[in-house]
Amino acid sequence: MASESESLPLGRMAPPVPAGLDIPPEPPDVGARALSVASRLLCGASTFFFLAFLFAYFYLRSINQDHFWLPSAAQLKEQKELHVSLKPDQALGAVFIVCVVLSVLLAFLASRRMKQQSQSWLPPAIGALVLGIGAVAAQCIEFIVQKFGPTDGAFASVFCAWLAFYLIAILGTMYWLETQVATELRARRQPAAHGDIRDPDRLIAPSLDAAVFYWGFLAGIGIVTYVTLYLL
Amino acid sequence: MSTTAAAVSTPAPASRPLWRRLIGFNLLTAVLLGIGGYYLGWFIGHQIKGSSFHNQVPSSENDVALLLAYFFGVIGFLIGLGFANYPVSRMLGRPASLREKEQEGWGRYFGLCTDHKVVGIQYLIGIGVFFFIGGLNAMLIRAELLHNTPTFVGPGQYISLVGMHGTMMMGMMTSGILGPFANYFVPIMIGARRMAFPRIEALTFWLLMAAGFILTSTIFFGGFPTGWTGYEPLNDQAVMGMDSYICFFALVGISMCLLGLNMMATIITMRAPGLTWSRLPIFVWSVFATSVLMVLAAPMLVATLLMAALDRTINTSFFITGGGGSSYLFENLFWFFGHPEVYILALPGFGIVLELLPVFTRKPLWGYRLAVSGMLGVSLMSFFVWQHHLFVSGINADLRPFYMLSTEIISIPTGFIFMCVMGTLWKARTSFTVPMLFCLGWTFNFLIGGLSGVFLSDTPSDTTTHGSFFVMAHFHYTIMGGLIFTFFAAIYYWIPKMTGLRFNERLAKLHFWLMFVAFNSTFLPLFVLGMKGQPRRVSEYAPNLHGLNVWVSISAFVLGFSMLIFLANAVYSLIFVRLKAEQNPWRSKSIEWQVPTPVPVNNFEQIPVFDSDPYEYGVPLTVGPGQTAPAGA
Incomplete structure (x- = not known):
C-alpha cells in the first residue's frame, strides 16, 4: 500500500559495488554481439524493403491495368516508345545470379577459415568481393543492352527499379566486405599502424561474420529477385 | 570489442582559437557543403533534363533537378559534419574505433x-x-x-x-x-x-x-x-x-x-x-x-x-x-x-x-x-x-x-x-x-x-x-x-x-x-x-x-x-x-x-550489477553481504 511504502527507504536498483570487486569496463564480446544482432536486424529491414517491390510485382501483374503489365509492340508504338521487346537477357541474368551465389559461397568459406583462425581466409574473401562486383557489372550490362526502358509498362518499371536498388544493396555489402579485407591487408603490411591492436583477426572476425551473414541473406533475396523477374 | 584502437576515456582537448574551430568538420562546413551539393545536384538535373529526359519532363517543372539537388545537398551536409571520415578510413583499412573523441563545451551540440x-x-x-x-x-x-x-x-x-x-x-x-x-x-x-x-x-x-x-x-x-x-x-x-x-x-x-x-x-x-x-x-x-x-x-x-x-x-x-x-x-x-x-x-x-x-x-x-x-x-x-x-x-x-x-x-x-x-x-x-x-x-x-x-x-x-x-x-x-x-x-x-x-x-x-x-x-x-x-x-x-x-x-x-x-x-x-x-x-x-548530474561521459565508473527491478516501491529492502545500506532519497 502506498502509505506504508512511503515510510520505507528507497533502495537502489543497482546497489553500490563492494570494494575489491573488479567489473571490466565492457565485456569483450559486446561489439561482436552488437554486430551480429545488427546484421540480423538489417536482414529484417532489407526483407521489408524488397517486399514492397515483390508486392508491387504481383499486384500490378494481377491487375494488368489496360494490358500494360507487358504491353504489346503496338501499344508501345502508340505511346511513341522506340523499344519493342520486353524480355530481359536470360544469359546476363544467369551470369548475374551465378556471380552472386558464387560470391556468397566464397564469403562463407572465408568466414569459416577466419573462425578456424586460418590466415588463408583472405583469398576467398577477395574472390567474393570480385564476384560481387562482377554481379553488379553483369546487371549493369543488362540494363544497357536490354531492349526496354523503365517507362515501357509496369513490368519494365518493376524490373528496372527493383534490380537497381538490389544492386545498391550489393554495393553496400561489398563495401562492408572490402573494409575487412582492407583492414587485414593493412595490418599485414604495416603492423605498427594498428596501435594497440594485439590481434587484428579478433577485430575483423565479428565484422566479417556479420557481413557474410548479411551477404548470404541478400543473396537469398537475389534468388527471389532473379526467379521473379527473369523466370516467372 | 576489446581490440579496438580508440580509447573510451579521452583527455580534455586543448582550447583552440575561434577561427581554428570554424575550420574542419562542423555545422558551418556542413551548411556550406550542403548548399554546394544542392546547387551541384540542381545543375546536373538540368543537364539531364536537357538531353534524354526532355520529352518526359514538363518544361516548367524539373523534379529530376530538385530531387538530385536534395540528394547531393544531404550528402554534402553529412560530409561537412564528418560522417564520411570513418567510412573512408575503414575503406582504406584503418582499424575500427568505438567512437570519436568527445569534446567538451557547447561546440559538441553543433556537430557530430x-x-x-x-x-x-x-x-x-x-x-x-x-x-x-x-x-x-x-x-x-x-x-x-x-x-x-x-x-x-x-x-x-x-x-x-x-x-x-x-x-x-x-x-x-x-x-x-x-x-x-x-x-x-x-x-x-x-x-x-x-x-x-x-x-x-x-x-x-x-x-x-x-x-x-x-x-x-x-x-x-x-x-x-x-x-x-x-x-x-x-x-x-x-x-x-x-x-x-x-x-x-x-x-x-x-x-x-x-x-x-x-x-x-x-x-x-x-x-x-x-x-x-x-x-x-x-x-x-x-x-x-x-x-x-x-x-x-x-x-x-x-x-x-x-x-x-x-x-x-x-x-x-x-x-x-x-x-x-x-x-x-x-x-x-x-x-x-x-x-x-x-x-x-x-x-x-x-x-x-x-x-x-x-x-x-x-x-x-x-x-x-x-x-x-x-x-x-x-x-x-x-x-x-x-x-x-x-x-x-x-x-x-x-x-x-x-x-x-x-x-x-x-x-x-x-x-x-x-x-x-x-x-x-x-x-x-x-x-x-x-x-x-x-x-x-x-x-x-x-x-x-x-x-x-x-x-x-x-x-x-x-x-x-x-x-x-x-x-x-x-x-x-x-x-x-x-x-x-x-x-x-x-x-x-x-x-x-x-x-x-x-x-x-x-x-x-x-x-x-x-x-x-x-x-x-x-x-x-x-x-x-x-x-x-x-x-x-x-x-x-x-x-x-x-x-x-x-x-x-x-x-x-x-x-x-x-x-x-x-x-x-x-x-x-x-x-x-x-x-x-x-x-x-x-x-x-x-x-x-x-548516477551524478550531469551524467559523466562514460555514465558509470564501473558497469553496475542489477539485483532488483526498478519498481519495488513498498518492498522491504534487502541488503546483501558486504554491501552498504544505500541512503534513501
Missing part, C-alpha cells in the same frame, strides 16, 4: 557527437523547433477556419498548410520520445556506457534535421496538395513541392530504421549483468517494441517513396494508371507503413506513463508482464490492420470483415496497458506533480482516442465518418493526447537529470491545465463537426457549422498559447534563473537517478 546524452539533447532541441513550426501551421489552419469561406489563404494554400502540418508532426515526432529520451536514458537504464553504434545514433539525428529543412523548403516550390499521406494520383500530378515531401519522408524513414536498429542492438547486447529481460525498465520495453516497428515498417515507406520519386522523374509506372500502374498500390504500401507508424508514435507514450506512475504512486507497477505483452502484442498486430484505412477506397468487400476484426482485436493488447495503468493507480496515494498530471491527462485523452477508434474500425460507421473531422478528432486524441502529453511528462520528469535544472512548478502547472482544457475544448467538438459532415482538408464548410468552428479555433489558439507558456517557462527557468534541481527530486528507484 557520439555521446548518447549529447545526441539526446540535440534531438530534444531539434525536434522542438520543428514541433513549433508544425504547431504554427496548425494555428494558421484554425485561423482560416474562423470563416466558412476562404479568406486569407486560398484552397490550394490551405491544403498545403494542412499537408505541412500533418507531415511535419507525423514525420518529426516519430522520434519525439525515442530521439531525446531513449537516446539519453536507455543506455543508462540498462547499465551501458554508450549505444551499440554511436555514429549511427548521431547520423539519425542529423538526417532528421536535414529532412526537416527539406520539408520546410516546400513553400518555395509550391507546397503539396496531398496531406501527410501523399496519396496517388495527386502525388504524381503535383508541382515540385511534392518532391520535398518525398525526400523528407524517405529521409525520416531511413533515420527511423537506423534509430530502431541501434536501439534494439543496444538493448539486446549491452544490458549490464543482472539486468534480465524481466527486470528491464518498462520504458526500455516500450522502446524495444517501438524499434521493432521502426526497423520493419520504415523500409516499406522508403521503398514506396522511391517508387513515387521514379514515377515523378523518369516516368516509371508504379502508380500511374495510364502506364500499367495503380494508385491503389501506393495506398496499400503507404498504410502498411502508416498504421504501424501510429503505434510508433503511441508506444513510447505508453512506456513513459508506465515508467512514471510507480514513481508518483509509490507502488510497484501493476501487471509488468501484462504491460510488456500488451506492447509486444500491439507491435505484432499493427502489421495486420492497415486495410481499415482503405474501407472506402475500393477494398474487396470480402476482405472487410477480416480487417475490421483485426483492428478491433488490437484494442485487446492496448487494453492491457490501460489495465496496468488503472491497476497501478488503484488505491494509490498519488503525488500530483507536473509529470504525473500529464500522465493522468494521457489516461483521459487516450481513452477517448481509443474508444472513438472502435467506430473507425467498424466498416459501417467508418463509411459514414471517413474523411470527416471525426477521423481528425480521433487521431489527434491518440497522437497529440497520447504522444505529446507524454512528451511533456517526460520533459518535466527528466529535464532535472538532463540539465541539473528544473522548471518553475507554478508555470508548469499552468501549462498543463491550460493545455489539457484547451486540447479537449479543441478536439472534442471536432467529433460533432465530423458527425455533421464537415470534411477534412477543405477550408469551406456549411454555414450552420460556423459557431462551433469559431469555438474550436479560439480553443486552438489557447492551446497554442499554452505552448508559449511552456517555452517561456523553459527560457525563464533553465536559462535566466537557472533553478537548481535536487539530485533525485522524484525519489525514483530507477538507475538513471542514481
Whole structure:
C-alpha cells in the first residue's frame, strides 16, 4: 500500500559495488554481439524493403491495368516508345545470379577459415568481393543492352527499379566486405599502424561474420529477385 | 570489442582559437557543403533534363533537378559534419574505433557527437523547433477556419498548410520520445556506457534535421496538395513541392530504421549483468517494441517513396494508371507503413506513463508482464490492420470483415496497458506533480482516442465518418493526447537529470491545465463537426457549422498559447534563473537517478550489477553481504 511504502527507504536498483570487486569496463564480446544482432536486424529491414517491390510485382501483374503489365509492340508504338521487346537477357541474368551465389559461397568459406583462425581466409574473401562486383557489372550490362526502358509498362518499371536498388544493396555489402579485407591487408603490411591492436583477426572476425551473414541473406533475396523477374 | 584502437576515456582537448574551430568538420562546413551539393545536384538535373529526359519532363517543372539537388545537398551536409571520415578510413583499412573523441563545451551540440546524452539533447532541441513550426501551421489552419469561406489563404494554400502540418508532426515526432529520451536514458537504464553504434545514433539525428529543412523548403516550390499521406494520383500530378515531401519522408524513414536498429542492438547486447529481460525498465520495453516497428515498417515507406520519386522523374509506372500502374498500390504500401507508424508514435507514450506512475504512486507497477505483452502484442498486430484505412477506397468487400476484426482485436493488447495503468493507480496515494498530471491527462485523452477508434474500425460507421473531422478528432486524441502529453511528462520528469535544472512548478502547472482544457475544448467538438459532415482538408464548410468552428479555433489558439507558456517557462527557468534541481527530486528507484548530474561521459565508473527491478516501491529492502545500506532519497 502506498502509505506504508512511503515510510520505507528507497533502495537502489543497482546497489553500490563492494570494494575489491573488479567489473571490466565492457565485456569483450559486446561489439561482436552488437554486430551480429545488427546484421540480423538489417536482414529484417532489407526483407521489408524488397517486399514492397515483390508486392508491387504481383499486384500490378494481377491487375494488368489496360494490358500494360507487358504491353504489346503496338501499344508501345502508340505511346511513341522506340523499344519493342520486353524480355530481359536470360544469359546476363544467369551470369548475374551465378556471380552472386558464387560470391556468397566464397564469403562463407572465408568466414569459416577466419573462425578456424586460418590466415588463408583472405583469398576467398577477395574472390567474393570480385564476384560481387562482377554481379553488379553483369546487371549493369543488362540494363544497357536490354531492349526496354523503365517507362515501357509496369513490368519494365518493376524490373528496372527493383534490380537497381538490389544492386545498391550489393554495393553496400561489398563495401562492408572490402573494409575487412582492407583492414587485414593493412595490418599485414604495416603492423605498427594498428596501435594497440594485439590481434587484428579478433577485430575483423565479428565484422566479417556479420557481413557474410548479411551477404548470404541478400543473396537469398537475389534468388527471389532473379526467379521473379527473369523466370516467372 | 576489446581490440579496438580508440580509447573510451579521452583527455580534455586543448582550447583552440575561434577561427581554428570554424575550420574542419562542423555545422558551418556542413551548411556550406550542403548548399554546394544542392546547387551541384540542381545543375546536373538540368543537364539531364536537357538531353534524354526532355520529352518526359514538363518544361516548367524539373523534379529530376530538385530531387538530385536534395540528394547531393544531404550528402554534402553529412560530409561537412564528418560522417564520411570513418567510412573512408575503414575503406582504406584503418582499424575500427568505438567512437570519436568527445569534446567538451557547447561546440559538441553543433556537430557530430557520439555521446548518447549529447545526441539526446540535440534531438530534444531539434525536434522542438520543428514541433513549433508544425504547431504554427496548425494555428494558421484554425485561423482560416474562423470563416466558412476562404479568406486569407486560398484552397490550394490551405491544403498545403494542412499537408505541412500533418507531415511535419507525423514525420518529426516519430522520434519525439525515442530521439531525446531513449537516446539519453536507455543506455543508462540498462547499465551501458554508450549505444551499440554511436555514429549511427548521431547520423539519425542529423538526417532528421536535414529532412526537416527539406520539408520546410516546400513553400518555395509550391507546397503539396496531398496531406501527410501523399496519396496517388495527386502525388504524381503535383508541382515540385511534392518532391520535398518525398525526400523528407524517405529521409525520416531511413533515420527511423537506423534509430530502431541501434536501439534494439543496444538493448539486446549491452544490458549490464543482472539486468534480465524481466527486470528491464518498462520504458526500455516500450522502446524495444517501438524499434521493432521502426526497423520493419520504415523500409516499406522508403521503398514506396522511391517508387513515387521514379514515377515523378523518369516516368516509371508504379502508380500511374495510364502506364500499367495503380494508385491503389501506393495506398496499400503507404498504410502498411502508416498504421504501424501510429503505434510508433503511441508506444513510447505508453512506456513513459508506465515508467512514471510507480514513481508518483509509490507502488510497484501493476501487471509488468501484462504491460510488456500488451506492447509486444500491439507491435505484432499493427502489421495486420492497415486495410481499415482503405474501407472506402475500393477494398474487396470480402476482405472487410477480416480487417475490421483485426483492428478491433488490437484494442485487446492496448487494453492491457490501460489495465496496468488503472491497476497501478488503484488505491494509490498519488503525488500530483507536473509529470504525473500529464500522465493522468494521457489516461483521459487516450481513452477517448481509443474508444472513438472502435467506430473507425467498424466498416459501417467508418463509411459514414471517413474523411470527416471525426477521423481528425480521433487521431489527434491518440497522437497529440497520447504522444505529446507524454512528451511533456517526460520533459518535466527528466529535464532535472538532463540539465541539473528544473522548471518553475507554478508555470508548469499552468501549462498543463491550460493545455489539457484547451486540447479537449479543441478536439472534442471536432467529433460533432465530423458527425455533421464537415470534411477534412477543405477550408469551406456549411454555414450552420460556423459557431462551433469559431469555438474550436479560439480553443486552438489557447492551446497554442499554452505552448508559449511552456517555452517561456523553459527560457525563464533553465536559462535566466537557472533553478537548481535536487539530485533525485522524484525519489525514483530507477538507475538513471542514481548516477551524478550531469551524467559523466562514460555514465558509470564501473558497469553496475542489477539485483532488483526498478519498481519495488513498498518492498522491504534487502541488503546483501558486504554491501552498504544505500541512503534513501
